[in-house]
Amino acid sequence: MRLIHDIPGGIHPPERKALSRPGQLRELPLPNRLVLPMRQHIGAPASPIVKEGDRVLGGQCIAEATTSMSVAVHAPTSGTIARIGAHPIAHASGLDDLCIELETDGSDQWLSHSGVTDYRAQSPETLMAHIQQAGIAGLGGAGFPTAVKLLARERGPIETLIINGTECEPYITADDTLMQCEASAIIEGAQILAYIVGAANIVIAVEDNKPDALAAMTAAAGDDIEVATFPTKYPSGGEKQLITILTGKEVPRGGIPADIGIVCQNPGTAVAVRDAIVHGKPLTHRVITLTGEALTSPGNVRAPLGTPVETLMEFAGFQPPMHPRVIHGGPMMGFALASLAAPVIKTTNCLLAPTPDELPLPQPAQACIRCGLCAEACPASLLPQQLYWYAQAKDQQQLEKHHLFDCIECGACAWVCPSNIPLVQYYRASKAYVVDARQEKQRSENAMHRFEARQSRVAHEAQEREAKRAERKAAAAAKAAASGEDPVQAAIARAAARKAAQAETADEPGDPS
Amino acid sequence: MLSNDPLLAALLALLSLGIIFGALLGFASVRFRAEGNPLAEQVNGILPQTQCGQCGYPGCRPYAEAIVDGDAINKCPPGGEDTIQALADLLDVEPLPLDAEHGVEKEKLVAYIREAECIGCTKCIQACPVDAILGAAKLMHTVIADECTGCDLCVDPCPVDCIDMIPRHSGIAHWHWQLPSKTTGIIASDRAAA
Numbered sequence: 002m003r004l005i006h007d008i009p010g011g012i013h014p015p016e017r018k019a020l021s022r023p024g025q026l027r028e029l030p031l032p033n034r035l036v037l038p039m040r041q042h043i044g045a046p047a048s049p050i051v052k053e054g055d056r057v058l059g060g061q062c063i064a065e066a067t068t069s070m071s072v073a074v075h076a077p078t079s080g081t082i083a084r085i086g087a088h089p090i091a092h093a094s095g096l097d098d099l100c101i102e103l104e105t106d107g108s109d110q111w112l113s114h115s116g117v118t119d120y121r122a123q124s125p126e127t128l129m130a131h132i133q134q135a136g137i138a139g140l141g142g143a144g145f146p147t148a149v150k151l152l153a154r155e156r157g158p159i160e161t162l163i164i165n166g167t168e169c170e171p172y173i174t175a176d177d178t179l180m181q182c183e184a185s186a187i188i189e190g191a192q193i194l195a196y197i198v199g200a201a202n203i204v205i206a207v208e209d210n211k212p213d214a215l216a217a218m219t220a221a222a223g224d225d226i227e228v229a230t231f232p233t234k235y236p237s238g239g240e241k242q243l244i245t246i247l248t249g250k251e252v253p254r255g256g257i258p259a260d261i262g263i264v265c266q267n268p269g270t271a272v273a274v275r276d277a278i279v280h281g282k283p284l285t286h287r288v289i290t291l292t293g294e295a296l297t298s299p300g301n302v303r304a305p306l307g308t309p310v311e312t313l314m315e316f317a318g319f320q321p322p323m324h325p326r327v328i329h330g331g332p333m334m335g336f337a338l339a340s341l342a343a344p345v346i347k348t349t350n351c352l353l354a355p356t357p358d359e360l361p362l363p364q365p366a367q368a369c370i371r372c373g374l375c376a377e378a379c380p381a382s383l384l385p386q387q388l389y390w391y392a393q394a395k396d397q398q399q400l401e402k403h404h405l406f407d408c409i410e411c412g413a414c415a416w417v418c419p420s421n422i423p424l425v426q427y428y429r430a431s432k433a434y435v436v437d438a439r440q441e442k443q444r445s446e447n448a449m450h451r452f453e454a455r456q457s458r459v460a461h462e463a464q465e466r467e468a469k470r471a472e473r474k475a476a477a478a479a480k481a482a483a484s485g486e487d488p489v490q491a492a493i494a495r496a497a498a499r500k501a502a503q504a505e506t507a508d509e510p511g512d513p514s
Numbered sequence: 515m516l517s518n519d520p521l522l523a524a525l526l527a528l529l530s531l532g533i534i535f536g537a538l539l540g541f542a543s544v545r546f547r548a549e550g551n552p553l554a555e556q557v558n559g560i561l562p563q564t565q566c567g568q569c570g571y572p573g574c575r576p577y578a579e580a581i582v583d584g585d586a587i588n589k590c591p592p593g594g595e596d597t598i599q600a601l602a603d604l605l606d607v608e609p610l611p612l613d614a615e616h617g618v619e620k621e622k623l624v625a626y627i628r629e630a631e632c633i634g635c636t637k638c639i640q641a642c643p644v645d646a647i648l649g650a651a652k653l654m655h656t657v658i659a660d661e662c663t664g665c666d667l668c669v670d671p672c673p674v675d676c677i678d679m680i681p682r683h684s685g686i687a688h689w690h691w692q693l694p695s696k697t698t699g700i701i702a703s704d705r706a707a708a
Binding site for chain 1: 558561562563564565573574575596643644645646661663685686687689690691692693694696
């Protein structure tokens with residue numbers, strides 16, 4: 002039995018997980034149109050390799066990774082490429098971005114695909130290349146390219162692989178459902194991941210509010226894989242928080258879990274890796290929780306990536322209240338979608354359609370009363386109140402000194418704030434401000450060096466010209482001295498002779514000039 | 515004799531001390547002379563290095579030197595309020611609002627050459643203070659966007675007006691959260707509509 006540690010702070014918001022009936026997984030009827038954004042992960046967007054009008058099959062790569070920090074996008078079914086262009090996407094900005102729109106033909110024909118027969122016979126590099134080509138990015142919510150995360154072993158030996166089935170955010174039950182329905186696939190995926198990073202131990206972490214998932218995972222895990230459970234608290238599922246809970250160790254500031262020999266992966270990612278390696282099947286579908294009291298039939302659904310949110314809402318019986326809101330992600334860290342035409346992407350774990358009574362809009366922010374509840378709630382042991390003041394003052398030095406970048410944006414501080422201050426938004430804006438200021442500093446130093454280099458070059462060129470002129474002058478003087486005649490007198494004499502000649506021609510009669 | 519005249523003794527002692535320390539200070543001021551003005555260096559580090567000349571000086575360093583000599587700190591539109599605040603902190607003076615005579619704070623721009631229209635006259639290359647334009651006579655020119663400071667100095671010399679100033683940051687990749695607005699959201703339906 003593993004010794005479970007506690008993390009500082011944390012909150013216990015109403016869980017509301019039963020609403021989406023975890024454990025029951027439905028399949029979505031094939032939508033008529035899929036919209037596949039090029040930016041479904043952190044890093045560089047993928048680049049389209051198909052043209053409008055092309056016919057594609059399921060599993061066909063339609064956009065390739067542009068850099069190592071990028072992943073490919075595949076067609077989830079067969080059909081015709083209808084359009085490549087800007088389309089609303091699921092992003093906090095509400096801006097449009099490049100998408101490939103696929104008109105599905107209903108026949109769902111797939112490219113033939115076959116996996117690796119024995120992954121242990123392959124090198125980890127080969128398997129990582131398969132993972133990148135299969136378009137796998139972390140399905141937990143951040144969307145970090147999985148192949149890049151697996152490079153962790155280059156930073157030192159990895160002892161433990163943690164499959165993070167914590168799913169601590171209220172309402173969301175996608176991982177819970179996946180653990181109940183596909184426990185053996187998760188285990189198989191975890192074994193492949195452990196082989197790639199060279200981890201000897203695998204720990205499956207499940208919060209104690211998911212007894213069914215825990216039972217299913219324990220049954221599937223066998224003897225060599227440990228299934229750990231621990232008390233429910235938000236945000237135990239944060240990568241760094243989970244590591245502290247399970248091991249008592251802390252990830253160093255500015256470091257990654259690999260620095261202490263740990264790699265974390267989401268259960269959904271483990272299944273995607275298994276499908277890619279064992280079946281050669283790219284990531285084209287995912288489990289999404291459709292929940293909220295504005296839905297008449299909430300639940301978990303396996304949907305093709307690119308399904309418009311409105312299609313899913315219709316499927317779940319959306320009864321739009323006044324001022325309807327659909328939140329992408331959970332109630333703590335998610336954001337309201339600007340348009341329901343936006344499609345679901347690799348990081349969409351939940352679509353929450355609450356009624357106004359269920360999840361009221363935030364009240365207007367009042368003044369900070371310095372109560373300190375936020376500092377008690379912060380799982381990263383920061384001082385949210387101080388950060389709030391420095392964020393308002395845009396005091397870059399103090400923000401960095403108070404470890405702004407250790408903030409995981411979990412929203413616990415804003416949740417406990419009696420003055421309804423949107424603290425997380427202050428930190429997100431401040432992070433962007435600090436990053437921007439650093440880049441500007443870099444740019445301005447660069448510009449200063451270039452300006453100075455140019456100044457000295459221009460001065461040098463002027464000096465050279467001056468030197469050449471002086472040289473020519475000296476040469477002319479030397480020449481004149483050698484021939485023994487005064488160049489000025491000679492020039493005057495030449496000018497006088499020319500004048501005389503001109504006067505002569507002008508005197509000649511019959512000349513029209 | 516000195517022992518009889520304490521006043522003279524004191525005077526002599528002070529005089530000789532004065533001569534010794536004076537000589538030491540004089541030696542130190544020659545031996546350890548600081549190259550340039552260190553304060554101007556610091557001021558220059560705060561200025562945005564656009565080299566745009568909107569302050570009326572030919573570049574950021576000349577303006578930095580002028581500030582040290584007592585010029586106003588609010589003549590730099592590209593730096594904006596942040597730069598004025600930083601200068602005020604450094605020099606311990608009151609931060610002033612940006613002097614509108616020299617321009618207003620705008621979003622960050624970069625020059626963009628419409629390459630089909632460029633005739634290859636090299637005039638913009640000569641105007642660029644940071645050598646961010648690439649090209650040669652009668653050949654197309656282009657701007658190295660990462661090096662461009664957005665100073666605007668290449669736009670006027672262009673005889674065919676083929677240079678545009680476009681926003682440096684646009685699109686979803688450069689979007690980021692803004693600080694929450696303090697004024698809106700008192701009425702619930704306003705917040706819902708927003």
